[in-house]
Amino acid sequence: MYIYKTVVGIDRLPSYDAFALAVVSEGNVVFRKEIATLTDVMRAAEDHNAGAVAIDNIFEIGAPSEVRQFATKLKGASLIQVTGSPSEGMKTLASIGKELALTSGEKLSPMRSAELCARAAMAGVGHVVKVFYPETRIIISKRRKFGTGGMSAGRFRRSVEGAVLSLTTRIKEALDARKLDYDLSIKRGAHGVDGASFVVYADRRSLFGVARPLRTSSINVRVVPTPAKTFEYSALGSEGGKAQKRHLIVGVDPGMVTGLAVLDLNGRVLHLSSGRGFTRGQITRVLTEYGKPILFASDVSPPPGMISKLAALHKADLFFPQKSLKTFEKSEIVEKASAEQGIKVSDTHQRDALSAALKAYSLHKNKLDQCEAHVRSEGKGADLDAVRALVLKGFSISDAIEAASKPAAEPPQPPKKRVPSEAGRIKALESKLELFELERDALLEKNKAFEEEIDELKNALRLARIGAMPKRSLDSYELERRISSLLNELSLIRNQLEAERSESIRLRKTLEGLAAGSVVALPRRRTLDKDCAPVWTADPRGLIAIERVEPLNSDLMGKLIGAPPKAIIALASVNKFAETQLLDRGVPVILPGSLEFQEAGEWVFVSQEKLDCALSEARKRMQRYRHSKPVSMKDLIEEYKKERMKESLRRE
Numbered sequence: 151m152y153i154y155k156t157v158v159g160i161d162r163l164p165s166y167d168a169f170a171l172a173v174v175s176e177g178n179v180v181f182r183k184e185i186a187t188l189t190d191v192m193r194a195a196e197d198h199n200a201g202a203v204a205i206d207n208i209f210e211i212g213a214p215s216e217v218r219q220f221a222t223k224l225k226g227a228s229l230i231q232v233t234g235s236p237s238e239g240m241k242t243l244a245s246i247g248k249e250l251a252l253t254s255g256e257k258l259s260p261m262r263s264a265e266l267c268a269r270a271a272m273a274g275v276g277h278v279v280k281v282f283y284p285e286t287r288i289i290i291s292k293r294r295k296f297g298t299g300g301m302s303a304g305r306f307r308r309s310v311e312g313a314v315l316s317l318t319t320r321i322k323e324a325l326d327a328r329k330l331d332y333d334l335s336i337k338r339g340a341h342g343v344d345g346a347s348f349v350v351y352a353d354r355r356s357l358f359g360v361a362r363p364l365r366t367s368s369i370n371v372r373v374v375p376t377p378a379k380t381f382e383y384s385a386l387g388s389e390g391g392k393a394q395k396r397h398l399i400v401g402v403d404p405g406m407v408t409g410l411a412v413l414d415l416n417g418r419v420l421h422l423s424s425g426r427g428f429t430r431g432q433i434t435r436v437l438t439e440y441g442k443p444i445l446f447a448s449d450v451s452p453p454p455g456m457i458s459k460l461a462a463l464h465k466a467d468l469f470f471p472q473k474s475l476k477t478f479e480k481s482e483i484v485e486k487a488s489a490e491q492g493i494k495v496s497d498t499h500q501r502d503a504l505s506a507a508l509k510a511y512s513l514h515k516n517k518l519d520q521c522e523a524h525v526r527s528e529g530k531g532a533d534l535d536a537v538r539a540l541v542l543k544g545f546s547i548s549d550a551i552e553a554a555s556k557p558a559a560e561p562p563q564p565p566k567k568r569v570p571s572e573a574g575r576i577k578a579l580e581s582k583l584e585l586f587e588l589e590r591d592a593l594l595e596k597n598k599a600f601e602e603e604i605d606e607l608k609n610a611l612r613l614a615r616i617g618a619m620p621k622r623s624l625d626s627y628e629l630e631r632r633i634s635s636l637l638n639e640l641s642l643i644r645n646q647l648e649a650e651r652s653e654s655i656r657l658r659k660t661l662e663g664l665a666a667g668s669v670v671a672l673p674r675r676r677t678l679d680k681d682c683a684p685v686w687t688a689d690p691r692g693l694i695a696i697e698r699v700e701p702l703n704s705d706l707m708g709k710l711i712g713a714p715p716k717a718i719i720a721l722a723s724v725n726k727f728a729e730t731q732l733l734d735r736g737v738p739v740i741l742p743g744s745l746e747f748q749e750a751g752e753w754v755f756v757s758q759e760k761l762d763c764a765l766s767e768a769r770k771r772m773q774r775y776r777h778s779k780p781v782s783m784k785d786l787i788e789e790y791k792k793e794r795m796k797e798s799l800r801r802e
Contacts, residue, residue: 153386154201158194158227159268160186161260162210169210170260173198174268182261188220195227204230204271206243206263208279214381218281226465232267232276235383246270277383280438285376285429288321288348288361290314293370310368311342317369318346324360325350333430333456335406347406349376349429376429384438396441397539400466401507402433403449404456409499411507412440415518415538419491424499430460437464444539447510449502450474467542469510480505483512514542521547660748660755670761672719674754678728680705683713692716695747695754699724699739702731717765719745721754733775738768 156175163170166185173181173194181198183190188211195203203224208231211217221229234240247253247266250273258266270276292310318336325332330352337345350357354375364371396414403409408428412421420440425432437443446461446468448454453470461468483505484495495501511518521538524547532554540550663669673685674695683706686694692715699720718732719740729739744764747754 153274154272156180156198156200157230157268157271158191158198158200158203159264159266159271160191160203160205161263161267163260170264172261172265172268173200174265174272177269177272179265184261192220192223192225196225200227202228202230202271202278204232204267204276206233206267207231208381217279217381221279221281222463229279229281230267230271230276230386231279231383232270235277235385237383238277238385243267246275250275271386274386277385280382280384280434284351284353285431286350286352286354286357287372287374287376287427287429288350288357289372289374290318290321290346290348291370292344293365293368307339308342311339311344313369314339314346315343317371318343321348321361328356328360330356330360331459333404333459335404335408335427337406345406347427349427351430376431382435382438397444397535397542398437398441399445399447399507399511400433400437400443400460401447401449401503401505401510402457402460403499403502403506404428404454405499407497407499408433409497409501409503410436411500411504412437413507413511414441415444415535415542417508417511417515419487419493419504422493422495422500422504424497424503430456430463433460434463444542445469445510447506449480449506449509469506469513471509475505475509483508517541517547521550524548525551656748657750660750663755663757668758669755670758671753671755674721674749674752678702678706678718682706686715687713693719695719695721697722699728699732701725701728707731707735717768719754719756719764721747733772736772738765738772740764740768744768 156173159172159174160169162168163185168185168187169191171181171183171186171191171194172179175198181194183194186194191203194200205211208217208229211220217229232246233243243263243266244253244255244258247258247270248255250270252266252269253262292314318334322334325348330350332348332350335347335349336343348361354373357373361371361373363373398420399413399415401409401411401413403424407424407426409424410421410428410433411419414420421436423436443460443464443466446457446464446466448457448468448470451470451472451474453468457470458468460466480501484501487493487504487508488495493504495504518538518541521541522534525532525534525537528551532551536554537547537550540553541547545553660669664671670691672691672693672695673689674697675682675685676697678694678696678699680703682694682696686692694715696718699718714735714737717738717740720742722742724739724741732739744767745756745760747756749755
């Protein structure tokens with residue numbers, strides 16, 4: 151009897167990066183290909199529903215990473231090395247062919263070698279190769295233990311747990327960004343995360359820039375590579391090899407401490423354990439000792455990510471209840487199994503894993519029992535375990551018996567299960583929501599801590615004030631208010647007095663300058679109008695200071711012709727057209743900013759020396775203006791009128 155009904159045999163071509171391929175089913179070669187790639191090999195194994203892919207040396211496929219990648223892409227097929235294992239010794243392919251009476255020991259062509267590998271595996275010669283990924287553990291923990299403390303103990307605890315949560319979130323985002331496969335276990339605290347553990351399925355070098363050992367006053371981070379085998383060999387025909395045919399229902403309760411329960415398809419408990427920091431690789435190594443997982447079960451809904459990844463890794467189905475199992479439900483299920491099978495459950499993690507597996511088995515028990523009756527009645531020699539496995543995959547009982555009784559080049563496709571299309575997205579969103587809620591709770595607790603600290607400080611300040619100040623009567627408060635008001639008034643009076651004193655000093659200096667002749671007093675007006683003519687006429691210097699010089703009207707133009715001022719001093723601004731009007735009539739303009747002056751009522755005081763300089767500069771500027779302007783007949787007439795008027799005034 152063959153261990154596998156259909157096997158794909160391959161052998162590497164000496165001059166090509168390719169393989170010779172032969173598919174053998176129940177002793178007959180049903181397909182050959184002279185030059186095949188690894189993709190062709192995987193497609194042939196899937197098309198012919200092969201139970202194994204056999205080769206004389208797995209390293210003909212490539213480096214360990216390439217072997218690992220190839221083995222994980224085989225859909226339901228085992229990888230067999232027919233020439234032995236490193237621990238038990240190796241044989242040549244020619245000697246194996248001679249032992250099986252398939253060859254006479256001669257040198258074989260690649261195609262004959264591929265065919266011999268397939269026939270040897272079907273005869274139970276060789277070792278099943280299990281591949282494992284490297285693992286690196288990132289452990290985040292608080293550095294201090296919390297004990298009894300004072301008012302700040304709770305605030306300190308919230309701060310530490312919030313820091314652990316923040317660091318866990320950052321490392322998770324970095325791993326997601328690099329698309330590294332990992333499992334995350336979180337130990338929740340009262341105010342955030344008490345500790346977290348990542349199991350990353352990559353070597354330590356792949357984590358540079360993601361996580362590094364860290365030790366602060368409150369947090370400790372360790373990055374620990376986990377020693378693990380790359381390959382594990384199990385001889386065909388041994389107990390381990392026979393276990394490859396047995397199908398399993400596996401219950402897992404992941405967390406900081408992981409529970410694991412393994413059942414066969416008769417509902418017997420084969421394995422029950424729990425341990426801190428179980429990884430997917432460690433769980434897979436345990437399962438290889440018992441058989442092939444067909445169904446992974448969880449006791450909560452939605453299932454944790456680790457269980458979903460295990461199901462995908464082993465190409466198994468996933469079971470989880472519509473609603474998470476209650477504690478009393480799990481206890482009832484486990485107590486019944488303990489009484490029937492005499493098993494001992496050591497902790498809650500084992501209880502949760504076992505209840506999940508038994509719950510999944512109980513839902514399929516009737517149909518699995520029917521499989522046994524149908525196989526016995528139809529008598530086609532079908533393997534009962536294989537029939538049950540196909541039924542769990544979705545086959546009808548009759549189709550499962552037919553498929554398990556003979557090899558099928560084109561195996562019937564099981565009906566697709568009606569799984570809600572939104573289930574995967576809902577699970578991912580709920581996982582993300584859970585992390586966000588943890589972060590939100592930590593921030594709320596931190597905010598609450600700040601508010602409590604503020605309240606504590608306010609209370610302390612209030613108590614200090616009450617203890618420091620004696621009680622006072624209402625009269626004392628009124629007296630204090632009156633004193634404060636009087637002090638404000640006194641301050642205002644002092645400021646006014648200081649301003650008056652400064653002004654007095656300034657005026658005194660100005661009077662001294664007037665007496666000495668170094669300061670000149672000039673009349674000041676707001677604008678230049680007809681009322682200004684008597685002012686500059688009365689001034690012995692013929693000068694007047696104007697704040698804003700605007701364009702002149704006709705009345706003022708007549709005044710300027712008869713008795714113009716010697717100059718006009720613009721204090722603030724001067725209109726350009728008005729300046730041109732004055733210059734045309736022989737009146738120089740001292741522009742704003744040319745003189746420093748002090749004001750007092752309707753007078754301005756300027757330095758005599760600076761006034762003379764400014765007048766000289768204004769006259770020069772007027773001369774330059776008049777020389778640059780072309781002389782017109784109108785200007786000559788105006789000049790003649792001025793001379794005649796001056797002459798008539800002298801005669802009078």
